[in-house]
Amino acid sequence: MRDASSLKLTAAAACLMATSLTSADEHAVKRSSLPPAVEAAVRAQQTAGAKVRGLSVETEGGSTYYEAELRVSGHSKDVLIDSAGTVVEVEEEVAVDSLPAAVQHTLIAQVRDGRLVSIEALTRKGVLVGYEAHVRHGASKSEVRIDPEGRLLGPEAPG
Numbered sequence: 623m624r625d626a627s628s629l630k631l632t633a634a635a636a637c638l639m640a641t642s643l644t645s646a647d648e649h650a651v652k653r654s655s656l657p658p659a660v661e662a663a664v665r666a667q668q669t670a671g672a673k674v675r676g677l678s679v680e681t682e683g684g685s686t687y688y689e690a691e692l693r694v695s696g697h698s699k700d701v702l703i704d705s706a707g708t709v710v711e712v713e714e715e716v717a718v719d720s721l722p723a724a725v726q727h728t729l730i731a732q733v734r735d736g737r738l739v740s741i742e743a744l745t746r747k748g749v750l751v752g753y754e755a756h757v758r759h760g761a762s763k764s765e766v767r768i769d770p771e772g773r774l775l776g777p778e779a780p781g
Contacts, residue, residue, distance in 0.1 A: 647680055647681045647682075648678050648679070648680035648689070649678060649679060649680075650676065650677065650678050651677050651678055651679045651688070652677070653674070653677055656677070656688060657688075657705055657707070658707075659705070659706050659707025660688045660703050660705065660707050662707055663690075663701075663703045663707045663708075663709060664677070664688075664690050664701075664703070667690060667692055667699075667701060670694075671694055671695065672690075672692040672693065672694045672699060673692060673693045673694075674690060674691070674692060675691045675692060675693055675698075676690075676691040677689070677690055677691070678691075685704065685705070686704075686705050687702050687703065687704055687705075687710070688702070688703045688704075688705075689701065689702050689703070690703065694714075697714070697715035697716075698713075698714070698715045698740075698742075699712065699713070699714040699715065700712070700713045700714075709748075710746065710747060711744070711745065711746050711747075712743075712744075712745040713742045713743070713744055713745075713754070714742060714743050714745070715740055715741070715742050716741055716742065716743045716753075718738065718741060721741070721753065722770070722771075722772065723772075724771055724772025725753055725768050725770070725771075725772045727772060728766075728768050728772045728773070728774055729741070729753075729755055729766065729768060732755070732757070732766040732768075732774065733755070733757050733766070735759070736757045736758055736759040736764075737757065737758045737759075738755060738756075738757055739756040739757060739758050739763075740755070740756045741753055741754070741755040741756070742754045742755075750770050751769070751770070752767060752768055752769045752770060752775060753767070753768045753769075753770075754766070754767055755767075755768070
């Protein structure tokens with residue numbers, strides 16, 4: 623039987639993931655137009671070995687966020703930064719064998735005869751909230767969302 627705090631954590635993770643990186647008002651931006659605090663956050667990522675592949679800005683719920691699409695050690699990493707330069711969300715590609723056993727088990731059950739294209743760890747404000755796996759079954763694509771304990775989450779809410 624699950625305890626109440628475990629259920630609250632699952633619900634919180636689902637809500638956080640449902641609001642991740644979805645915006646109809648997103649567009650590319652030049653690095654020279656970034657606010658100084660955002661530029662500093664991007665520069666910090668580069669100091670850690672990341673290469674910037676693209677930058678965009680989006681407005682969500684009345685707040686402005688900047689997304690840096692990065693490449694780090696051969697894998698993708700997307701960093702969402704608020705106007706003050708605070709990293710609020712990170713989606714980083716991870717290897718299947720680095721996942722907790724419960725997450726791997728759920729992932730294998732969901733992929734079945736499909737092909738796993740990629741899997742990303744989703745961190746919000748420094749806390750791991752789940753994983754997003756991109757799966758291909760023939761010509762169709764789908765996304766599998768799993769919390770850190772290996773429980774399947776519902777689909778992402780449209781943005």
